Amino acid sequence: MSITAERPSGTRFSLPQLLLLLPWVPLVIVALRPIRDNSFLWHVRAGTIQLEAGEVLTTDPFSFTAGGEAWLTQSWLAELVYAVGENATGLGFVPLMVLVLGAITLTGIGLMAYRRSSSVSWTLVTLILSILLLMGFLVPRPVIFSYALAVLVVVAWDRPVTRWTVPLLFWVWASVHGSFALGLAYVGLMILARKDWRGLPTAVVAGLATLATAHGLGVITMLVDFSQAGDALALISEWRRPPLWSLIFTPFLVGVGLLVVGGYRRRLRLGDIWLLAPFLALAFGSARAVPPAWIALFPLVATSLQGLGREYPRRFGPVPALVLSVAIVTLPFLLETPEGLDEEHFPVGASAALADVPTFHDDRAGGYLIYAEGPDFQVYVDDRAELYGDRIVEYANVRDGKIDWMPVFDREGIEQALLQTDQELIGELAAAGWHEVYADESYVVLRP
Numbered sequence: 498m499s500i501t502a503e504r505p506s507g508t509r510f511s512l513p514q515l516l517l518l519l520p521w522v523p524l525v526i527v528a529l530r531p532i533r534d535n536s537f538l539w540h541v542r543a544g545t546i547q548l549e550a551g552e553v554l555t556t557d558p559f560s561f562t563a564g565g566e567a568w569l570t571q572s573w574l575a576e577l578v579y580a581v582g583e584n585a586t587g588l589g590f591v592p593l594m595v596l597v598l599g600a601i602t603l604t605g606i607g608l609m610a611y612r613r614s615s616s617v618s619w620t621l622v623t624l625i626l627s628i629l630l631l632m633g634f635l636v637p638r639p640v641i642f643s644y645a646l647a648v649l650v651v652v653a654w655d656r657p658v659t660r661w662t663v664p665l666l667f668w669v670w671a672s673v674h675g676s677f678a679l680g681l682a683y684v685g686l687m688i689l690a691r692k693d694w695r696g697l698p699t700a701v702v703a704g705l706a707t708l709a710t711a712h713g714l715g716v717i718t719m720l721v722d723f724s725q726a727g728d729a730l731a732l733i734s735e736w737r738r739p740p741l742w743s744l745i746f747t748p749f750l751v752g753v754g755l756l757v758v759g760g761y762r763r764r765l766r767l768g769d770i771w772l773l774a775p776f777l778a779l780a781f782g783s784a785r786a787v788p789p790a791w792i793a794l795f796p797l798v799a800t801s802l803q804g805l806g807r808e809y810p811r812r813f814g815p816v817p818a819l820v821l822s823v824a825i826v827t828l829p830f831l832l833e834t835p836e837g838l839d840e841e842h843f844p845v846g847a848s849a850a851l852a853d854v855p856t857f858h859d860d861r862a863g864g865y866l867i868y869a870e871g872p873d874f875q876v877y878v879d880d881r882a883e884l885y886g887d888r889i890v891e892y893a894n895v896r897d898g899k900i901d902w903m904p905v906f907d908r909e910g911i912e913q914a915l916l917q918t919d920q921e922l923i924g925e926l927a928a929a930g931w932h933e934v935y936a937d938e939s940y941v942v943l944r945p
Contacts, residue, residue, distance in 0.1 A: 508815045515818055535861045535880065537638040540575065543572075544580030559867045560885075563888065605651070606795060609648070615803055619802040627795065642670075642673040667704070671716050672711065690771040755802060756794070756798060843861065848869055856915055860878055863878050895922065
């Protein structure tokens with residue numbers, strides 16, 4: 498028996514309807530986990546500088562290797578949110594922010610999935626696949642704003658009556674994350690796939706809206722700079738090609754399988770290839786591209802499932818539904834999940850032993866030092882690949898012993914090294930007469 502729409506009979510609910518809240522559990526667990534994202538930390542400090550100055554950053558204020566060089570922070574609006582949140586609660590705002598943005602993302606996915614599949618059961622499947630895929634990417638850095646905005650664009654574009662909101666969504670998106678370009682690509686490809694030429698004026702206005710942010714035409718410069726940082730990005734794990742059978746990528750592969758089913762069942766149109774081909778290629782290109790690719794493709798996944806499966810005839814009354822809903826919503830908050838900064842992940846203790854001299858360190862330490870001591874303490878490098886470019890490559894080569902550390906240290910005036918305890922450079926520096934002034938389980942500080 499095929500599914501059409503699974504609607505409640507009076508005030509009674511089917512099992513899939515009762516389980517629609519199930520993705521809330523991993524979402525809360527993710528929101529409450531300790532902060533381990535060094536990129537988020539420097540974004541916080543960038544926000545406080547901009548909030549105090551009353552203007553966006555246009556040069557690097559944080560490093561002695563690129564200090565004063567032209568640099569536009571593409572996430573200025575998100576950074577202002579961070580600054581306001583930190584001023585009010587320290588880092589206590591982070592779990593609520595992740596929870597709200599994650600809930601917006603999942604709610605939009607659920608709404609769109611039901612709109613396309615007309616099935617509560619398949620909506621639940623789509624939501625479960627989505628949270629399994631996204632939970633590894635729901636970090637507090639600005640990219641989390643882009644997921645919510647991408648879903649809102651997909652939902653708004655699906656119906657002409659709501660498309661008036663799209664330019665506003667793109668203005669916000671271009672102010673928080675550079676992936677707005679993927680959103681514009683989605684809208685353009687949807688116009689081609691559906692031959693929806695009436696949507697072209699809205700798409701043009703949305704594109705112009707991205708040029709009306711605080712950086713103006715600078716958003717194009719940022720995208721160009723980022724596209725030229727390929728060698729540096731290749732050193733960052735999330736920009737590498739995803740392992741096909743990893744836990745993170747498996748839900749996407751399931752979605753691809755469902756798309757094949759939809760094509761076989763002729764639920765998909767020939768024009769959908771305009772959307773399928775580029776976003777599938779995007780997902781297979783890097784791990785970080787998997788979430789935006791999924792968000793662009795999940796409406797087609799839901800469409801593929803329309804009319805497939807069986808109904809659940811058994812219904813539950815309002816009391817069991819209420820009890821189960823309360824249990825699902827409250828259960829994850831009862832788990833003992835630590836919050837706040839993961840002090841074992843960052844050089845919290847080691848930073849107290851640092852002298853205010855040029856220091857060699859990695860991007861993880863750089864993000865933390867900017868947050869804890871910046872901009873007074875100038876860092877060697879952090880994860881801003883579009884700014885440092887080949888400097889990140891050089892750092893990695895020094896760290897891995899591929900090039901001699903002495904010329905680099907001499908050129909940059911390095912008088913101190915903050916290294917993780919498993920890095921081979923420690924032995925090379927010790928052999929050259931450097932000595933430890935601090936050591937713990939994770940970090941070592943050395944000086945000549």
